Amino acid sequence: AAGVIQSPRHLIKEKRETATLKCYPIPRHDTVYWYQQGPGQDPQFLISFYEKMQSDKGSIPDRFSAQQFSDYHSELNMSSLELGDSALYFCASSLGAIYSGNTIYFGEGSWLTVV
Amino acid sequence: AQSVTQLDSQVPVFEEAPVELRCNYSSSVSVYLFWYVQYPNQGLQLLLKYLSGSTLVKGINGFEAEFNKSQTSFHLRKPSVHISDTAEYFCAVRGSGNRDDKIIFGKGTRLHILP
Numbered sequence: 001a002a003g004v005i006q007s008p009r010h011l012i013k014e015k016r017e018t019a020t021l022k023c024y025p026i027p028r029h030d031t032v033y034w035y036q037q038g039p040g041q042d043p044q045f046l047i048s049f050y051e052k053m054q055s056d057k058g059s060i061p062d063r064f065s066a067q068q069f070s071d072y073h074s075e076l077n078m079s080s081l082e083l084g085d086s087a088l089y090f091c092a093s094s095l096g097a098i099y100s101g102n103t104i105y106f107g108e109g110s111w112l113t114v115v
Numbered sequence: 116a117q118s119v120t121q122l123d124s125q126v127p128v129f130e131e132a133p134v135e136l137r138c139n140y141s142s143s144v145s146v147y148l149f150w151y152v153q154y155p156n157q158g159l160q161l162l163l164k165y166l167s168g169s170t171l172v173k174g175i176n177g178f179e180a181e182f183n184k185s186q187t188s189f190h191l192r193k194p195s196v197h198i199s200d201t202a203e204y205f206c207a208v209r210g211s212g213n214r215d216d217k218i219i220f221g222k223g224t225r226l227h228i229l230p
Contacts, residue, residue, distance in 0.1 A: 031216070033217060033218075041222075042205060042220040042221060042222045042223050043159070043205070043220050044220075045217045045218070045219070048216070048217055050216075055216070056216065056217050058217065090158065090159065092159075092218075094216075103161060103164065104209075104218055105161070106151075106158050106159040106160075106161075107158055108157065108158040109157075109158050
C-alpha cells in the first residue's frame with residue numbers, strides 16, 4: 001500500500017541557508033501534519049493543513065513556513081537555518097480532520113543537518 | 116489541551132521476558148490514545164490505537180494495551196519480548212473534538228532487550 005513519501009530523505013545545509021522539505025500524503029488523504037524530532041527528543045508538532053488550509057499551528061518558528069498545494073502535497077520551507085534546526089522532520093497524513101479518530105500515518109522522515 | 120507522561124525513559128528487559136511500558140495522559144476532553152514504535156533511524160510506525168469500545172486493544176507484533184479511564188493510563192504490554200523489539204516507543208494522545216486533531220507525543224521509552 002502507498003505510504004507517506006518525504007523528500008529528500010537526507011539534507012545537509014549551512015547556517016543561514018534555506019531548505020525545503022516535501023511531503024506527498026497517502027492518496028485521498030486531505031490532511032497533512034509536520035513534526036520536528038530533535039536528537040533524543042519526542043516529535044513536536046509544527047503545523048497542519050486540512051484541504052489546503054492551515055488547520056492548526058504548534059511550535060513552528062517564524063523562520064519556517066509551510067503550505068499544502070492543490071494536489072495535497074505539502075512543503076515545509078525553512079530559512080535562516082540555525083544549528084538547532086538539525087532534526088528529523090516527519091510528515092504525516094490522514095483522511096478528514098473532522099473525524100479525529102482517523103489514523104495518522106507517518107512518513108520515514110527527512111533528516112536535516114545544519115553545519 | 117492534552118499531555119502524555121511516559122514514566123520510564125528506558126526499560127531493560129531480558130529476551131522472552133514480559134514487559135510493560137507505562138503511559139499516563141491528561142486531558143479535559145475525551146481522547147484517542149496511540150502507541151507508536153520507532154526503530155533506530157526509522158520513522159514512526161503505529162503499534163495500536165484506542166478509539167472507543169473494548170478497553171483492551173491488540174496491536175501488531177504481539178503488543179497490547181489497556182485503556183484505564185479512572186487511572187488515565189494506557190500501558191503497553193507484551194508477554195514475551197524479542198531482540199527485534201529493541202526500539203523507542205511513544206505513547207500519544209489526540210483530542211476527540213472536531214478541530215483538535217493533532218497528536219501529542221510523550222517523551223518516549225527506550226526498550227533495551229538483553230540477551
